[in-house]
Amino acid sequence: MVVESLRSLMADNLNNRLYEFKELSYKFWKNLGLAYYAEEEMEYITNELLCVSDVEVKKYADACSELYIMYERAAQHVIDNNLWEELGIPENAIEIIRYTWARRKQTPQLYGRFDLAGVIDGTPAKLIEFNADTATVMPETAIIQFEQLKAANIKGSFQYSELVERIGKRFAEIKALHQNREPKILLSGLGHLEDHLNLDIITSAAQKAKFDTQQLDLEHVVFSAEDGIFARVGEDEYIQYDFWFKLIPWEFIAYEEPELMDLLSQIVTKDLAIILNPAYTMIFQSKAIMKILWDLYPNHHLLLKTTFSADDFRNQAHVQKVIFGREGENVKVFGTGANIREENEGDYEDFPSVFQTFVELPKDADEEIYQAGIYFTDKAVSLSYRRRDGLIVDSDSEFIGHYVL
Amino acid sequence: MKLLNSKLNLKEKHVPKFLCGVAVAGIMGLTGCFSDSSTQEYVEEQQVVDYTQGVITSVEETEKDLFKITDETIVPTKEESRIIASYLDGAIDTFTLAEVELVDAEGDDSRRSSGLRRAVTGGILGYYMGRSFSSPTNPGVYKNTAAYNKSNTANTSLRSSAKTTTVRKPATGKSGYGGGKSTKSYGG
Structure with missing residues (x-):
């Protein structure tokens, strides 16, 4: 009964869910290598944690599992009906998407993140979008909220957060599906510090699966249509990588670097390397897929x-x-x-x-809105929130960790 | 980043020098090596071995300028590697790998120096110089059977800790994509 009344209290007013704790210092985050997020002008890390019930966590998780099945059906529909133009997918991406889609059992999507409205305000979960290709906010979700909960020391609480472990498990599955390949992965971004910090999480997960890892920004990676993907390690010395993780959107490559898109298409279709996330995640990433979803599942309770x-x-x-x-x-x-x-x-x-x-996101008494981000591998694995005053959750949002009670 | 060690583990490579205990090149320092979308042509393939363990090699001058290995002991890290040389006159010298490399760089090719070199490189240290794992150590450089047999045990340990990387040279390779795009995050 107490729990029930607590829950109804929380649903009535989001502010009742916020637990304030003594703010962790800039130095604390700096020592963890996360100073970037703690810069004062970022106003990003708060000293509050949002309470979520286990029932709500399950609602998020069930929503994501159902949505993923729907996304797969929608992607099949796109491929069967050549809806490339509707999705904004250019010609140069089609072959690699078809190839990787046909082999998605061998090379599944590593991870993605569903952004959802609803649940904590008592309304049904609704899909805002699926960050399928290069989802970030990972250091915050894997490390920052964990440290915050440790500092807050809320009795009996835990966190729905297994990001590194679960992506690591995904890596282990992918490794097992490619036993003929050397478990050595090159991880690349375009060079922004935030992307590097996110790459560190993926690197950590790959190491859990006993991959040898190496980070190298895209501009220094060598691509060969005949031989695959290489890192240059010395004068005339190149190490070939059978696996490449890129925190670089597929559509960026397709539109901005068409020559590289062509090379990658050849590299993948000749089986010279496995690229994660697989190219077919570009279908999921296009927000036009949500129109396809609505066509296939009109008035579905998870869709807008x-x-x-x-x-x-x-x-x-x-x-x-x-x-x-x-x-x-x-x-x-x-x-x-x-x-x-x-x-x-x-x-x-x-x-x-x-x-x-337009769907109203859960809102607190200060008119601030909360958007849940749920990371997904083969199931929902981790939860965190972003908060914003206004209507659009964007790069000016705050990060809000959670605890489950 | 304290989170994890994202820097390249410096690879030791086969350089025809006396000893190369010092790492050669790192990826992270290569900014600027490539011009935009440069095309390069290469053909070869080779093995690069990264030994994580080190070895302490004891050698004894058995005749003037002739040295024999009396003992080889594997130590946890490369940095702990030493060569301990006992001379006929009773003197003893200890070299770290870095010191030996320095001597070599200065071109010390005296008979005593080359005698010492011949002995230690016939043993386990030879693997650090590029001898293939498939070729054994040279029994002739050991003082006795016991020392040679011990080297085989040490060799097994060294091998199990070593990481072998195949270095290939792409026939055609292009790089330099996405340059100058680091001003914003491409996540979401």
Whole structure:
């Protein structure tokens, strides 16, 4: 009974769920190698943890498992009906996507992150988007909220967070499926510190599966259509890697580096290397897939109506999102009239858009909204939140850890 | 980053020097090695062995300028490697790998020095210089059967701790993609 009344109290007001603890110092995070997140001007790490019940965690997890099956069916639909243009997938990506999709049992998706609305405000879970290709916020989820809960020392609480362990397990599965290949993986980003910190999490997970690991930014990686993927280690010396993890979006490669896309397509289709996440995750990553999902599962309880036309939302609050946008860039929120309630500019305006029913994210008494991020491997494995005052969760959001009670 | 060691483990490679206890090149320091999308042509393939353990080699000058190995003991790290040389006149010298390399770089090719070199490189230290794992140590450089037999045991330990990496040279390779894109995160 006590638990039940506590739960209804929490659902009534999100502020009742927040547990405040003594703030961890910049020096503390610096010693963990995470100073980047603790910079004062970032205003990113808070001294609050959000309470979630085990029932709610299960709701998130069940939603993600169901959504993943739906995404797979939608991807099959895209491939069967050649809906590449609708998804914004260019010609040069099609062959590698078809090839990796046909072999997804041998090389499954390593991980992704579902962003969901609902649940903690008592409303049903709703899909906001699936970060299928290069999901980040991993150091925060794997380390920062863990350290915060340790510092908060809330009796009887635990955290729904097995990110490194579960991605490590995924690596172990992938290794076992490719026993003919040397368990040696090269991990690359485009050089931003935040991406490096996220790569460290993936590196750690790969090491758990006994992969030899090496990080090297994309610009120094050598690609050969005849021989595969290499890191240069010395004058005329190159180490070949059978596995490559890239925290570089597939659509970035396809659109910005078409020559590299062509090389990667050859490397993968000649079985010269395994690239993670697999190229087919580009289908999941395109927000246009949510239109396909709505076509296949109209009015599904986990989905928001998503179409290609603003006309479908006359007198309805809705959101316009570019199909390959990230971090809330190039998102517009419209009110019930055609009025713009909030708008983010960004670098992705050249992509076409989808239009989606606006859903109110769980909100606290200070009008701050909470978006849940649930990491997924073959099941949901980890949870964390981002909080923002306003309507769009973007790079100005705060990170909010959680505890389960 | 304290989180984990993301820097390259420096690889020891087969350099035709007396001893190469010192690591050769790291990936992380190579910024600027490539011009944009440069094309390079290469053909070969070779094995690079990274020994994690070290060895203490004791040698004795049995005749003038002739040395024989009396003992080889594996130690946990390469840095602990030593050569202990006992001379006919009763003097004893201890070299670290770095010191030996320095001597070599200065071109000491005296008879005594080359005698010492011949002995230690016929033993386990020879593997550090590029002798293939498949070729055994030279029984002729050991003072007696006991020392030679011990070297075989030590050799097994060294082998089990070594990591072998195949270094291939791509026939055609291109790099330099995504340069200048590090100003923002590409995650989400």
